[in-house]
Amino acid sequence: MHACAQTALAKFSPSVLRENFVQVSSVTWNDVGGLNDVKLELRELIRYPIEHPELFQTLGSKPPRGVLFYGPPGCGKTLLAKAIANECRANFLSVKGPELLNMWFGESEANVRDIFHKVV
Secondary structure (H helix, E strand, O other), X not given: OOHHHHHHHHHOOOHHHHHOOOEEOOOOHHHOOOOHHHHXXXXXXXXXXXXXXXXXXXXXXXXXXXXXXXXXXXXOHHXXXXXXXXXXXXXXXXXXXXXXXXXXXXXXXXXXXXXXXXXX
């Protein structure tokens, strides 16, 4: 990152960060027990495209656009997401399903669009 950009970011926070509670995760891979295959796959899908974009350009392929975690509550989805966010030094925005739901027609969809607008 350019020195001027770093100076600016130290003085000002982007508007998306002011509007939402966004945090840099403190969870590391040491907090995740086992799951070595999953950890490796997440590194390949998320960290490598960030750190080595030239590899994808050389191969003429596009890196993955994201990862969808699914499973029952309490199985470690958020823990894995926080660990990979920490490794990539990325902000982590956690959204709970009920925060998106609304009884009024079209409002739930609008809430989902707002979340995607904030993170893109």
